[in-house]
Each structure stands twice: as structure tokens, then as C-alpha cells.
Amino acid sequence: GAGVSQSPRYKVAKRGQDVALRCDPISGHVSLFWYQQALGQGPEFLTYFQNEAQLDKSGLPSDRFFAERPEGSVSTLKIQRTQQEDSAVYLCASSLEVNTEAFFGQGTRLTVV
Amino acid sequence: AQSVTQLDSHVSVSEGTPVLLRCNYSSSYSPSLFWYVQHPNKGLQLLLKYTSAATLVKGINGFEAEFKKSETSFHLTKPSAHMSDAAEYFCAPESGGYNKLIFGAGTRLAVHP
Numbered sequence: 102g103a104g105v106s107q108s109p110r111y112k113v114a115k116r117g118q119d120v121a122l123r124c125d126p127i128s129g130h131v132s133l134f135w136y137q138q139a140l141g142q143g144p145e146f147l148t149y150f151q152n153e154a155q156l157d158k159s160g161l162p163s164d165r166f167f168a169e170r171p172e173g174s175v176s177t178l179k180i181q182r183t184q185q186e187d188s189a190v191y192l193c194a195s196s197l198e199v200n201t202e203a204f205f206g207q208g209t210r211l212t213v214v
Numbered sequence: 215a216q217s218v219t220q221l222d223s224h225v226s227v228s229e230g231t232p233v234l235l236r237c238n239y240s241s242s243y244s245p246s247l248f249w250y251v252q253h254p255n256k257g258l259q260l261l262l263k264y265t266s267a268a269t270l271v272k273g274i275n276g277f278e279a280e281f282k283k284s285e286t287s288f289h290l291t292k293p294s295a296h297m298s299d300a301a302e303y304f305c306a307p308e309s310g311g312y313n314k315l316i317f318g319a320g321t322r323l324a325v326h327p
Contacts, residue, residue, distance in 0.1 A: 143317030146315065149314055199311075199313070
């Protein structure tokens with residue numbers, strides 16, 4: 102595709118439910134980032150992959166959050182036992198090489214009720 | 215550690231007048247610095263990037279920013295606002311050496327006829 106694609110665009114989850122958010126980066130992009138953007142705030146870094154290797158997961162808020170990129174392309178962010186404070190827009194970004202421009206997807210808006 | 219402060223949460227200007235969006239960062243060294251724009255229901259788009267070359271950086275859509283190390287500032291300007299410039303703007307220094315971005319809280323720009 103032409104850009105970073107995220108699915109679903111919108112997700113409503115009941116508290117305690119597990120969710121999986123998908124990111125399809127631009128083909129061939131080495132770097133992949135996940136960010137969390139709460140309402141009215143700037144995005145906050147969650148985790149970083151270089152190909153299939155998760156090199157930085159310092160931003161994951163708890164052990165309920167897990168991300169993977171097993172083949173170095175598509176990535177999934179999984180949130181277990183969702184809580185209301187997990188409600189946010191989850192943004193994925195990819196870049197061709199390590200220090201090149203990051204292109205962002207439109208995000209997945211997660212609402213936990 | 216990197217941190218960033220966007221000094222105004224909201225800025226309102228009239229169409230055709232200059233725009234100034236302020237950003238200060240703290241760091242023990244000169245980082246790479248970015249400005250991103252976020253239109254409603256769209257992904258973040260890179261406006262411009264500073265990487266220790268020229269201190270005055272020109273970006274897309276007539277925006278530019280000047281890096282001032284003595285003031286640890288990287289303010290975004292545009293000589294003449296257009297209605298289409300109405301959006302949320304984020305300043306973001308880089309951290310970690312792989313374009314991990316530390317976003318500010320954002321400045322919402324409103325442009326009035």
C-alpha cells in the first residue's frame with residue numbers, strides 16, 4: 102500500500118477484554134514504532150522494532166501490553182484485560198531506515214467501556 | 215533525558231497574518247528536532263526536521279523553524295496563515311539514536327477569516 106495502514110480504525114472493548122491492534126507498515130521499512138495518544142495529549146512512545154527485533158519497549162505502561170513483529174513486517178499490539186485508562190488512539194509509524202523520516206498511520210481509536 | 219515544552223496550548227490567528235508556535239526542549243546535547251502536524255482524522259505528517267546542519271530549517275507548506283541552542287528553542291513560524299493550516303502541531307526532539315520521538319503536548323492552531 103501507499104502508506105502505513107492500521108486496523109481496525111475504531112475498537113470498543115469491554116473492561117477486562119483482550120484486544121489486538123494491527124499495523125501494516127510501508128513495504129520494506131526497517132523501523133516500526135508504536136505510540137499511544139490520549140485525548141488532548143501528544144503521542145507517547147510505547148515500543149520500537151528494527152526488523153523483527155524489539156529493541157526498545159521502555160514505554161509499555163504495564164505487562165498487560167505486548168507487541169510483536171515476527172517476520173519484520175506486520176506488527177500487532179496486544180492489550181490484555183483492558184482498563185478504562187487504556188482508552189486512547191494507538192499510532193503506528195514506520196521508516197525506511199533507522200534514522201529516516203517516520204510515516205504515521207491514521208491510528209486505532211480504542212475505547213474501553 | 216529529553217523533554218519538550220510547547221508554550222501555548224492554543225493559538226488563534228487571522229488568515230493572512232503570521233503564525234508563531236513556540237517550542238522549548240531540554241537536553242545536554244543538541245538533538246534532532248521535528249515538527250509534525252495532525253489534521254482531524256488524519257495521521258501525523260512531518261513538517262520539517264533539524265539535524266545540526268543549517269539552524270534555519272524550511273519545511274512544507276511555507277513553514278520554517280529556527281534552532282537556537284542558547285535558548286534551547288525551536289519555534290515554528292509561517293509568514294501568512296491559510297485556513298488550511300488549522301490543525302494540531304507537535305514539536306518532538308529525537309531520543310535514543312533511532313528517531314524515537316518525544317512529543318510535546320501540542321498546540322492547536324485556529325485560523326479565522
